[in-house]
Amino acid sequence: MPQKPLRVASVNVNGVRAAFRNGMGEWLNGRDVDILAMQEVRAETSDLENLLGPDWNILHDPATAKGRAGVALASRDKANIHRVTFGPDDFDSAGRWLEADYEWNGELVTVVSTYVHSGVADTPKQDEKYKFLDAMLVHLPMLREHNPLALVVGDLNVGHRTLDIKNWKGNVKRAGFLPAEREYFDKFLGAEGDPEYNRGAGLGWVDIGRRWSGEVEGPYTWWSQRGHAFDNDTGWRIDYQLATPELAATITNYTIDRAATHAERWSDHAPVVVDYDL
Template sequence: MSAPLRIATVNVNGVRAAYRKGMGEWLAPRGIDILALQEVRAETDDLRALLGDEWDILHDPATAKGRAGVALASRRKAEIHRVTFGPDDFDSAGRWLEADYDVDGTLVTVVSTYVNSGEVDTPKQVEKYRFLDAMLVHLPALAAHNPLSLVVGDLNVGHRTLDIKNWRGNVKRAGFLPQERAYFDRFVGAEDDPDYNAGAGLGWVDVGRRWAGEVPGPYTWWSQRGQAFDTDTGWRIDYHLATPALAATVQNYTIDRAAAYDERWSDHAPVVVDYQI
């Protein structure tokens, strides 16, 4: 049996700053095959210089320089990649990047995505809903393209009360609004599952929740302010959403939470999953 395919995702909060703070020391020994990054906020040449020649790098920068940006870095060259997403008049630059990889003769499709953070009663929230609407349309097409597909990244929504430590204090804030959470009911609910949205789901699997079970967290993001990290007052907003066939191959799920506040190189922790393709 071949070694598992190790796929990691992390919002780096600026890749150059992350490397200055220790990202390279985390990455070097981790044995990752495909690395998805969000909030790159740098040029493609910067990524190549930081990661090194051993990585095949795909990068979709945001329209506004220094904002957002998503990337995929792999130990194997992508067969094909796509950045087109959503309606023609929707600017998804720097927020959706998908690629097909040949893994020992099996095609695996991986998406790195960064969903808008949103802000209640502002145009930012309108854009967030447009992005989530586009996901509802695109996810079935992605699964039809390849039954071994994976969407990873900072999705900026805590789906359930288990996903936010202080959920009661956030029910009226972007990231935990009922309308946002309903999209995730659709994403992960099965067509014949009455527990989510009256059986209207798309059937994708939240790998983190399936692996952890019905427990609080484990969280992937903590505010830089106050004692949020030290008290583990976090949010689980970084996901691996897999098609059922790919989810069935999961061997291990890990959140690489820093040992201490001053050892963090991002306000997000990497989410690392092994898939036995």
């Protein structure tokens, strides 16, 4: 009997211990997730094991600096192999790129959990962000060559198009919506206005959120904790699932699990949950 679709959820947890204190466990218990990708874990592997419990197989790449960044993949089945090497030898990508191969219904699927630097315009932090995006340009074709069923998920910290940020006019000089950052996504997916955008342009990757939602504002995945950004839905769409065309052709559902109220949030990001019918 064929298995159900593969359900992949991705979320920047903004500190996994705090997220679980505020309700992440209850969300996870009700979502029937097969592979969970987390960013900004900011904890030890033992913390993940204690929080998730024995039913999950956990891969974790912590950041070099304790209490910063950190990416993880948790799954119901063990990964066949995983890799954390990314970028030039002199580039510290620890806690920001974790990829693993999983078998699902007889198919091999490669999933990457990644956390791109937030950056600050015209500072060394922005230089590090560009180094990371440069490394992605090199690595994404290699990932597709490794496996035509590949998926890069996580907090990519860039709004690609004006549709992806509510107040985009006020953020054109701010990290996350700088023209130079958005050009990387033009190379990944194709540029806005290109007839082949999100259908094979650029490096050929597919933005699942935009393909599913269409040409609409948002739907957003992150809201500032300041003011009434969440209540007013003044958000950014910076959390992605980028798939190869072969994997994108299998999607059957895409959901952003936005909390019903500000008080019910357990992270400043909302989970992005996608079903792939392999």
